[in-house]
Amino acid sequence: MNDTNAKQWSTQQEAIFGWFKSGKGNLVVRARAGTGKTTTILQAISFAPESRILLAAFNKKIAEELKSKLRNPAAEAKTLHSVGFGLVLRNWSGVKLDGARGQRLAREAAGPTCPDPIVRLVAMLASKAKGMLPTSEIELVNIATQFDLTPDEEWAEEGWTVDQVARMASAAMKLAATKRDGTIDFDDMVYLPVVNGWVRPSFDMVVVDEAQDMNAAQLRLACGVCRKTGRIAVVGDDRQAIYAFRGADSGSIDRLKTALTATELGLTTTYRCPKSVVEYAAKLVPDYMAAPTAPQGEIKEIEFKALAEAVKPGDFILSRKNAPLVRTCLSILRTGKRAKIEGRDIGAILIGLVKKISRTHKTMPALLKEVGEWADRKSRAVMMASKDADAAESKVQEIQDTAETINVLGEDLTSVAELVARIENLFADDVNAANVVLSSVHRAKGRETETVFVLRDTLYPGRKGKASQEECNIEYVAVTRSRCNLYFVSGL
Numbered sequence: 001m002n003d004t005n006a007k008q009w010s011t012q013q014e015a016i017f018g019w020f021k022s023g024k025g026n027l028v029v030r031a032r033a034g035t036g037k038t039t040t041i042l043q044a045i046s047f048a049p050e051s052r053i054l055l056a057a058f059n060k061k062i063a064e065e066l067k068s069k070l071r072n073p074a075a076e077a078k079t080l081h082s083v084g085f086g087l088v089l090r091n092w093s094g095v096k097l098d099g100a101r102g103q104r105l106a107r108e109a110a111g112p113t114c115p116d117p118i119v120r121l122v123a124m125l126a127s128k129a130k131g132m133l134p135t136s137e138i139e140l141v142n143i144a145t146q147f148d149l150t151p152d153e154e155w156a157e158e159g160w161t162v163d164q165v166a167r168m169a170s171a172a173m174k175l176a177a178t179k180r181d182g183t184i185d186f187d188d189m190v191y192l193p194v195v196n197g198w199v200r201p202s203f204d205m206v207v208v209d210e211a212q213d214m215n216a217a218q219l220r221l222a223c224g225v226c227r228k229t230g231r232i233a234v235v236g237d238d239r240q241a242i243y244a245f246r247g248a249d250s251g252s253i254d255r256l257k258t259a260l261t262a263t264e265l266g267l268t269t270t271y272r273c274p275k276s277v278v279e280y281a282a283k284l285v286p287d288y289m290a291a292p293t294a295p296q297g298e299i300k301e302i303e304f305k306a307l308a309e310a311v312k313p314g315d316f317i318l319s320r321k322n323a324p325l326v327r328t329c330l331s332i333l334r335t336g337k338r339a340k341i342e343g344r345d346i347g348a349i350l351i352g353l354v355k356k357i358s359r360t361h362k363t364m365p366a367l368l369k370e371v372g373e374w375a376d377r378k379s380r381a382v383m384m385a386s387k388d389a390d391a392a393e394s395k396v397q398e399i400q401d402t403a404e405t406i407n408v409l410g411e412d413l414t415s416v417a418e419l420v421a422r423i424e425n426l427f428a429d430d431v432n433a434a435n436v437v438l439s440s441v442h443r444a445k446g447r448e449t450e451t452v453f454v455l456r457d458t459l460y461p462g463r464k465g466k467a468s469q470e471e472c473n474i475e476y477v478a479v480t481r482s483r484c485n486l487y488f489v490s491g492l
Contacts, residue, residue, distance in 0.1 A: 013040050017266050020044040020233070026262040027233040028253060032288050033240060033281075033480035034272025034448070038066075041235055046071045050204035050230065056080050056222050058210040080190055080218045083225060087193040087200065088184060098183035101129055102172070109171035118151060118160050118168075125149045125169040126176070130191035131215035145305035145382065148395050153377050190217045199224035204231075211236035211253055219256060232260055238355065239285045242442055242473050245360055253286075270480070272448055273297070277486050284476045297484050304491040307453060308332045314433040315451045317489075318441050318478045320458040321397075322346060324402035324439045324492055329426055329453070330408075332436055336464060340428045342439040350406060351420055358416045365418060368407055375403035396401030397460070441478045452482040457492045 009017070013036070019027050031037035045053060053075035057063035066077035088095060093239050106123035107114070112121075125144050131391065134140050141162055144150050150162045174189055177195050184192065193199045194217050206226040208214065211234045214222070224476055238253045257264060271290045274297020278290035302310060308331045319325050325341050332339040342349075353374075354367065361370040379396045409426075410419045425436060435447075479486055 009043075010269060011363055012265065012267055012269065012380060013043075016040060016044050016267070017047050019263065019265065021047040021049070022096075023231070023263065025258040026231055028257045028260075028262045028264045029233065029235040029267055030237065030253065030264060031235055031267035031271060032237055032285065032402055033477070034270035035267045036271050037237075037267060038069075038209075039285050040267060041209065041233075042066070044233075045075050045207065048072060048075070048205055050074060052203050053084070053205040053207065054078060054083070054203040054225065055207045055221075056083070056209060056218075057109050058213055062209070080214070080221050081186065082189075083192075084189040084193045085184075086187060086478065087198045090197070091105055091194075091198050092184070095182055095184050097185065099185055101181070101183045101185040102176070102187065104170070105175045106172045109175055110168045114120060114168070115155070115160070118155060118165065118473065121149055121151065121165050122172055125165060126172040126220070127185075127187050129169060129173060130176070130187040131217050133194070133216045133220070137163075137166045137170050140169055144169075145392070146395070148378065148382055152383055152442075153381055156381070157211070179317070190221050194220050195462070201225060201227040201230070203227065203230075207233045207235065209235050212238050212241040213253065216252075219252065223260070232262070234260070234262065239473050239476050242445065242470060242477055253294060255393050269296070273480055273481055274482070274484055277482050281476055281479050284472050295484065297335045297482070297486070299486045299488070301490060302453075303487050304328075305454075307489050308335045308337070310487070311337070311436045311453060312337065312451075313435060314449055315436055315453060316444060316447075316449050317436065317438045317453045317455065318444055318479055318481065319438070319455040320460065320474060321401040321404075322440060323401050323408050324455050324458050325440070326405055326408045326426065327492070329438050335435055338434055339436040339438060340443065341426050342428070342443040344427050344429045347423045350402070350409070350423050350427075351453055353402070353425070354416065354419055362416065364410055364414055364416065364419070367419075368410055371403050371406050375399050383476065414486050424452050444476050444481050450483050451485040451487070452479070453487045453489050455492055456488045 016029060018037040045055065051074055053072065055066055055070065055075055057066055057079055061080055063077045063079050070077060087477045102123045106119050106126060110119050110122050116296055125140065128149065129143055132143060134143060144162050144166055147167070151160045176389060177192055191433050199221055202226055203225050205223055208219070208222045211219070223232060232459045234256050236253050241252065243453045256262070266287065269291055271291050273281070273290065275290040276297045276299050278288055278294070280299060282288045307328065311332060317328055319464060329339045329341055357370050357374065358367050361367045378399045382399070383391050409422055413419050413422065451459055460471065
C-alpha cells in the first residue's frame with residue numbers, strides 16, 4: 001500500500017472508516033507523518049451518510065487537490081477562508097477583498113500624527129491577533145512581544161511603547177469588525193464571522209484537515225459551521241505542529257478533543273519512511289511505526305566538508321536556521337552543482353532589510369556592522385519586553401539568524417548591489433529536482449524525497465539544554481522527509 005493507491009487497508013484505517021460509516025459523537029484522528037492520511041480521509045468520507053459534508057483544507061492549493069479526489073457527491077473541499085468569505089457576503093453584501101485595508105484601519109486607529117513605522121507595527125499586530133483571538137490588551141502585548149512586533153529602542157525612547165501599539169491594534173481590530181467600507185482583507189474572511197457572530201451551522205459533517213496548523217479563529221469557524229446534530233472529525237499530527245509563529249501550537253488538537261468530547265483513533269504506521277528512520281523518529285514520537293514492507297534504509301553521519309561532494313540533484317538539505325543554508329549552498333555551487341534555497345519571500349525580507357540599512361550605511365563593511373548592531377538592539381528590546389523567556393529566546397535566535405544570514409551572504413562581496421543580486425539568485429520557490437534543494441525544516445513540511453541531509457548543528461535543545469516540544473517536533477518533521485536515506489551532517 002502507498003499514499004496514492006491504497007488497495008489493502010490496515011486495522012487502523014478500517015477503524016476510521018467504521019466511525020465515518022456509523023460512529024457517534026466527534027472524532028480526533030492523530031495521523032503521523034507519511035501514514036497515508038489524505039488517502040485514508042478521502043476514502044473515509046466516501047462512507048459518510050451525511051447529506052452535506054465540508055472537508056476544510058489548510059490552503060487553496062490543497063483544497064483544489066482534494067476537490068478532484070473526493071468521490072462522495074455530498075462532500076466539498078474548501079478553505080476556511082472561503083467558507084468565512086461566504087458568511088461575510090451574507091452580512092456585508094458586495095464587499096471586495098482589499099489587502100490594504102488593514103493598513104488603512106491601523107492609520108485610522110493610530111491617528112494622523114503617528115509615525116508610519118509604528119502604524120505598520122499596529123497593522124501587523126492586528127493581523128496576527130485576528131487569528132489568535134486575544135481577549136484583552138494584555139494578551140495583545142504578549143502577542144506583540146512573542147512575534148517581535150514591538151517598537152525599536154529609538155521609538156520607545158520617543159514614547160512609542162508596546163502598550164500603545166497594543167491599544168491601537170485593539171482599536172484597529174474593532175474597526176475591522178464594525179466599519180463597513182465595502183472592503184475586507186484576507187484575515188477578515190475568518191475573523192469577521194467569528195467575532196461578529198455570523199457563523200451559522202450549515203454542514204452535517206465537518207472534517208478539519210491539518211488541524212495542527214490551524215489558528216484559533218480557523219478552528220472556531222470550522223466547529224461553528226457544523227450543525228448541533230452533526231459530527232466533527234479533526235485530523236492532524238500534534239507532533240508536526242511547528243508553526244507557533246503563525247498562532248498554531250502543539251496543544252490545539254488536545255484542546256479540541258476535550259472541547260468536542262471526541263473519540264480518538266490513531267494513524268501511526270508510516271508508508272513513507274524506512275525502518276531505520278522510523279526507529280530514530282520513535283525516540284521523539286513513541287507511537288510511530290514502520291510498515292512491515294518498509295525498506296531498511298540507512299542513517300549515516302557525515303562531516304560538513306564531505307557534504308558538497310555527497311549530495312546530488314533532488315536531495316534535500318534541511319536546517320533549523322537560514323544562515324547555514326546560505327553557507328552550504330555557496331559551497332555546493334563552487335563544485336559546479338546546481339543548488340537553490342527554498343523561499344523567495346525569505347529573500348525578499350532580507351533584501352528589504354538590506355535596502356533599508358543601506359540608505360544610511362552605503363559601504364559593505366558599514367552595512368554589515370550595522371546589521372549586527374540592529375540585531376543586538378532588536379534582541380535587547382525583545383528580552384526586555386517579553387514575559388515568556390522561552391518565546392523571547394526563540395525570537396532572539398530568529399533575529400540573530402537573520403543578521404548572520406546577511407553577513408554570510410555578504411562576506412566576500414564589495415557592494416550592496418552584489419549582495420541584493422546574490423540574494424535574488426539563491427532564494428527561489430518551487431525548486432525542481434534538477435537542483436540540490438536547501439530548505440528550512442518549516443519549508444520542507446509536507447514534502448519528501450529519497451535522500452535527506454539534516455544539518456545537525458542547527459537543531460537546538462532550548463533553554464538549559466532541555467528541548468522544547470516545538471524543537472522536538474521540528475526534528476521529527478526533518479527526519480521524516482526521508483523515503484530511504486538520512487544523513488546527519490556535523491562540523492558546520
